[in-house]
Amino acid sequence: MDYQNYISGRVRGIKPSGIRKFFDLLDGRDNVISLGIGEPDFVTPWHIRDAGIRSLERGYTHYTPNAGTMELRRAINHYMERRFSLSYHPEEEIVVTVGGSEAIDLAIRALIETGDEVLLPEPAFVCYSPIGQLTGAKVVSIPTSAETGFELSPEALEAAITPRSKLLVLPFPNNPTGAVLEGETLARVAEIAKKHDLIVLSDEIYAELTYEGEHVSIASLPGMKERTIVVGGFSKSYAMTGWRLGYACGPKEILKVMTLIHQYAIMSAPTTAQYAAVEALEHGDEDIEVMREEYNERRLLLVEGLNRLGLTCVPPKGAFYAFPSIKSSGLSSEEFCEKLLLEQGVAVIPGGAFGAPGEGHVRCCYASSKEDLTEALRRIEVMLGK
Numbered sequence: 001m002d003y004q005n006y007i008s009g010r011v012r013g014i015k016p017s018g019i020r021k022f023f024d025l026l027d028g029r030d031n032v033i034s035l036g037i038g039e040p041d042f043v044t045p046w047h048i049r050d051a052g053i054r055s056l057e058r059g060y061t062h063y064t065p066n067a068g069t070m071e072l073r074r075a076i077n078h079y080m081e082r083r084f085s086l087s088y089h090p091e092e093e094i095v096v097t098v099g100g101s102e103a104i105d106l107a108i109r110a111l112i113e114t115g116d117e118v119l120l121p122e123p124a125f126v127c128y129s130p131i132g133q134l135t136g137a138k139v140v141s142i143p144t145s146a147e148t149g150f151e152l153s154p155e156a157l158e159a160a161i162t163p164r165s166k167l168l169v170l171p172f173p174n175n176p177t178g179a180v181l182e183g184e185t186l187a188r189v190a191e192i193a194k195k196h197d198l199i200v201l202s203d204e205i206y207a208e209l210t211y212e213g214e215h216v217s218i219a220s221l222p223g224m225k226e227r228t229i230v231v232g233g234f235s236k237s238y239a240m241t242g243w244r245l246g247y248a249c250g251p252k253e254i255l256k257v258m259t260l261i262h263q264y265a266i267m268s269a270p271t272t273a274q275y276a277a278v279e280a281l282e283h284g285d286e287d288i289e290v291m292r293e294e295y296n297e298r299r300l301l302l303v304e305g306l307n308r309l310g311l312t313c314v315p316p317k318g319a320f321y322a323f324p325s326i327k328s329s330g331l332s333s334e335e336f337c338e339k340l341l342l343e344q345g346v347a348v349i350p351g352g353a354f355g356a357p358g359e360g361h362v363r364c365c366y367a368s369s370k371e372d373l374t375e376a377l378r379r380i381e382v383m384l385g386k
């Protein structure tokens with residue numbers, strides 16, 4: 001059978017993630033230090049795990065309402081009010097999803113039709129572009145660069161807009177660059193979104209991991225709440241990747257459609273995770289603080305070490321990645337990563353996996369112990385022959 005004849009043309013156009021390829025190379029190797037995967041090395045704080053366990057003991061093993069338990073949606077609203085001065089109606093403006101990933105998928109599928117243009121600052125997390133392609137979107141990359149701290153330039157954004165532009169993805173704090181969007185730049189981006197009548201998909205999954213100043217959501221700027229979908233989640237800030245829980249908040253007309261798709265595709269997000277998430281939102285601030293402080297120390301250690309080795313690194317202000325330039329090595333990002341893995345047993349991800357503007361860089365995740373980061377730096381130094 002020629003299965004290719006059966007596979008949808010839209011899927012055939014999608015390449016496997018450049019991250020996955022490196023995990024395949026990792027398989028079966030010993031003594032590897034992985035700075036590759038983007039997940040906390042912390043285990044979910046005990047009181048949050050305990051809330052999940054208690055829900056199981058009480059027999060809460062059924063589906064929840066499609067949009068999530070009302071208790072959790074209320075807790076999300078309180079959290080958004082408390083942390084970002086944003087208020088969302090729990091009944092109409094919040095949907096609980098399977099990770100932030102599903103929230104992104106729902107938002108794009110709810111809005112995009114064939115030929116619509118999705119504006120995407122790159123480098124960026126790997127999912128936006130393929131999901132956009134699956135809906136028939138034209139994904140328009142807006143390159144950001146180390147020279148400008150990987151911030152989105154309002155001029156470049158405006159230049160990329162056409163009459164078909166519908167959705168602006170704002171992936172800040174950014175994976176893989178660690179850039180944040182703030183102050184004057186954020187305000188100018190908001191003005192452009194209003195002027196050109198764009199909807200903004202603001203992926204704020206790393207909002208709590210901001211090291212210099214406080215995270216500001218674009219939705220909290222004047223006139224922006226009505227045109228912004230905020231994506232949040234539990235994976236990064238509460239070390240809950242395996243629980244698979246996230247959410248989207250936004251205008252009720254859009255959330256209604258997102259919830260409709262979610263209802264048919266998923267039914268409801270994991271029940272145990274929803275009970276644990278209420279505990280996280282209501283009593284997890286201190287855990288976030290402890291983890292953020294630890295990531296901050298690791299961030300400073302890694303960035304200093306990379307710069308010392310000539311791998312120039314824009315200081316990341318958020319998330320848990322450093323994105324150094326590897327141009328001084330004379331290698332492409334892929335060559336650098338393969339050599340580092342095969343010769344020294346250190347896994348990092350080629351920058352090109354996050355869009356063409358990422359070439360010439362590699363992503364190093366610092367959600368690893370200081371001992372591992374120090375040893376990884378030593379091995380990189382050996383590889384570079386310093």
Ligand SMILES: Cc1ncc(COP(=O)(O)O)c(C=O)c1O
Nearest residue numbers: 099100101125175205233235246
């Ligand atoms: C920027 C960004 N958004 C969303 C996600 C999805 O996270 P999850 O589905 O675990 O909530 C990730 C995961 O790496 C990410 O880096």
